[in-house]
Amino acid sequence: EDQVTQSPEALRLQEGESSSLNCSYTVSGLRGLFWYRQDPGKGPEFLFTLYSAGEEKEKERLKATLTKKESFLHITAPKPEDSATYLCAVQASGGYQKVTFGTGTKLQVIP
């Protein structure tokens, strides 16, 4: 069974304090790994898709990286508006390409 584990569950940072969120996964053939941002009471907002080990993608203060067993979302010099829950998901190859979601990391950035 495909599994996604995100750590930590919650993270509190001072504004400007860089850190990383972890997403460990097991999947029967990885087709893609996704990162989403979710604000309270809203739907997830797409951030990145990664397909192969070694791939990196950046958007403003966020950079996502991928290895064969995990992905990291690096946040550089975060601002209070980066506060949100960050979701990781993996898509299996084959079949209907099921997507399995992690439970998320709740990030709070304090001014």
Add this chain to the structure above:
Amino acid sequence: DGGITQSPKYLFRKEGQNVTLSCEQNLNHDAMYWYRQDPGQGLRLIYYSQIVNDFQKGDIAEGYSVSREKKESFPLTVTSAQKNPTAFYLCASRQTGEDTQYFGPGTRLTVL
């Protein structure tokens, strides 16, 4: 603006009642999905549809039903058979040939 709309944003239901959640998209996406989100759990797939007039059960389909009569619309009915329906419901869509699912704003259903 292209996107996915869900209505209503909040829905209250008495036990024993069926309710229907609306999901509409103008992205011209072929595939549409319904997920349920509960505190401390990852999103769980209820139903999905890859083409008009066809849909498949996801991991937790019991107590739910869907239809896909139009490409743009994928309504979800929560029936009285669903034992614990209070949750945040998310609709998503995806273009054939691409992998990324895009989500709507969600509907919070509360059973009184």
